[in-house]
Amino acid sequence: MALIGIGSSVGKGGSNNKRDVEVIQRRLNEIGKNCGKTDGICGAKTIAAIYSFQKHFMEKPDSLISPNRRTIHYLNIWSIKPVSPGVDLRGNLQKAWDLVNPLLPRGSYCSSGYRSPEKQRQILPRFYSIPYKRALMRKYGSIHYNDVWANRRTKETEMLRMVRVIGQAIAAPGRSMHQKGKAFDIGGPSSIDRQQVRVVKMVASANPDIFSGKVIHERNGCVHVEIK
Numbered sequence: 001m002a003l004i005g006i007g008s009s010v011g012k013g014g015s016n017n018k019r020d021v022e023v024i025q026r027r028l029n030e031i032g033k034n035c036g037k038t039d040g041i042c043g044a045k046t047i048a049a050i051y052s053f054q055k056h057f058m059e060k061p062d063s064l065i066s067p068n069r070r071t072i073h074y075l076n077i078w079s080i081k082p083v084s085p086g087v088d089l090r091g092n093l094q095k096a097w098d099l100v101n102p103l104l105p106r107g108s109y110c111s112s113g114y115r116s117p118e119k120q121r122q123i124l125p126r127f128y129s130i131p132y133k134r135a136l137m138r139k140y141g142s143i144h145y146n147d148v149w150a151n152r153r154t155k156e157t158e159m160l161r162m163v164r165v166i167g168q169a170i171a172a173p174g175r176s177m178h179q180k181g182k183a184f185d186i187g188g189p190s191s192i193d194r195q196q197v198r199v200v201k202m203v204a205s206a207n208p209d210i211f212s213g214k215v216i217h218e219r220n221g222c223v224h225v226e227i228k
Contacts, residue, residue, distance in 0.1 A: 012063035016042040088114040111187035115178040167219040186223040
């Protein structure tokens, strides 16, 4: 979508110039915030659509869009990001993702949601044996590393400690918020990690009834988000 601009404010208490109202109505309809006809009249339906849009990032939406301010910025960058195949966004996970999704930087995607107990238990040995194997061997030595791996069923606690020490946040099997259906992860290039964290924290602050406020940039590059 082409970038939009307005010359004066649109919405509740705004100047509501016909041309500016039409620009905003057209964009709101394009992104699925239905405001009805593109007639240049800022009525109740248009104001409600602005409010719904602002609720993604404002705790107290004012239903007003001013030139060169935050709301017009997010109208311009709004784009829907994909969800990886097989990701389970059950319950409020879907609602939380839908609030964050269109404001994330391009290249973002939802990489994980609910995980079954079986799938969650597979995460720790995968981290231990593939991406962090070399780092763990350097820190703990190959003898200790191999001993823990050979006895991984009985030394799961030690494996968990080792992975955490090198900087990978991970819950103990059976205690993950993913397993409780209370967390999702956001993937993407490392160059946008900080921007992802910033956007999620903003959306979480605006929607404290859904988000717990816990956002973690993990060592493996994903952004972990928890909900209530």
